[in-house]
Amino acid sequence: MKIVVCMKQTFDTEAKIAVDANGKINKQGVSLIMNPYDEFAVEEALKIKEKSSGEVTVVTVAGPEGQDALRQALAMGADKAVLVDPGMDEIDEFTTASILAKAISEMEYDVLLGGFRAIDDGSAQVAGRVAEILGIPVVNVVTKLEIADGKAVATSEIEGGSQTVEVALPAMFTAQKGLNEPRYPSMKGIMQAKKKPMEKKALGDLGLDAGQVAPKVKAISYFLPSARAAGKIIPGEPADAARDLVKALREEAKVV
């Protein structure tokens, strides 16, 4: 079973975000982690491999710093990594998906996995686009995945519940929290990861040029949310405070 995981390095969930002098998001000094949803995807890939043997390749579109997340996946147990550096200032999900799909099209694959969204852009569209370009089906927000006989049965989240769908492989699945508990890399894994293949490619190596993958969406400006002003603390004994609060919600805020 050949498994490919699309992944991304993101800012740490605790990171403070600021806008720099050029009006862009300031990425200096922000600590980076593997996108938490991608950890579920890597873990699932490793579980499938352990069950059926095979190979796990992790792939990302990023600058050189993206190697850290790939290295972590290798330390968890993935076999090889591919980093494609687009070398472009502005990219969007169309760009990323086009590059990932091209890179993956040169590999053998039965199962593709990815986090259902990244916690930075949060757009939840790259994996679906990759599947579309490759002409394979996608099942998003998967919380349970069973692979057997060239087919997959996936349980995924839907509004107000869940559903189970069956697809033939190859197919793309995006991981939701609950799919599994990602393992921590062992010391041995971390040592081994240093010797595992890490391929670095540029657009040209994939036969692409920047024009072909130019973003469709253009950012106009970045800004921070206006801080919510701290409101009123309703004083008094619990019974009085509860009465005054409900009164304020009705008469002042007019929301109930």
Next chain:
Amino acid sequence: MAKGIWVYVEQRDGKVKKVTYELLSGGRKIADALGEELCAVLPGKGVAGLAAELGEYGADKVFVLESDSLENYTTDGYANAVADLAKQNDPTAILMGCTVTGRDLAAQVAQKLGTGLMTDCTEMALENGQLVFTRPIYAGKAFVKASCPEARPAMATIRPNIIAIEKAAKSAEVVSAAANTGDIRQAVKDIALQISSRPELTEADIIVSGGRGMKGPENFAILEELADVLGAAVGASRAAVDAGWVTHSFQVGQTGKTVSPVVYIACGISGAIQHLAGMSTSKCIVAVNKDPEANIFKVADYGIVGDLFEVVPLLKEEFKKILA
């Protein structure tokens, strides 16, 4: 030349989701300003009867895509049908609700049409004739204003509960279009809906949410009782979910659901940045916490410093009085 603002109609079992009306209300203003038609796109099986009600919320035209194979939502069936209709009609923009389904569908349709997609938008506006969307990034710690300047249609998913619903009382022209669902590769085997008398978290006007301060799963009963009085949904912080007190479907925050209710009542929630990311666009935030230094009070419009086990039942009684 591209023409028409399209709204995807999300429905289940013949019931239109509220976010669809929100999109029609917002789309109506954009369509008027551009002098274009507002069209509702309604795929499904046995859904033609819903067309009239879409006119009441502002649609000029309703494209009905009826097919037996659209009975259940499938990524392929719906994406093929919607993308095919778009290819034939060349709309300016397609709007969908940022729901689980909307997100899934929008990405596939956008790629089929080779266009750009902005997701989970909290604002849409026309600037110099260009549709401009504002969307949160870094889990709401920053925002980006963006557009899809050349490719058409411009696509966006809009966060539920952001746009106020306005009725427009139009009588929509109903157009039956061919539903080209293509090869549907996802075979739906089973659908399990949680039966709940409460509204869904992302659609609720009021949410009563509990955190670490709830101390245990059994104590969520007091939140449920308050929610029942208010017709509210019940949510939870990551701490409560990680402790196993409620399931992940209740979680509000960066790694859970993003909500935008009129009133968000946070009980025993400290206000970690990852929780705030999921609820800070609520219109009115109420916090009950015994720690006066809790972060949640920095964003709350109203707060009570006190024991939630004492305060929440009292709130329930007070709400009962005014809502009776």
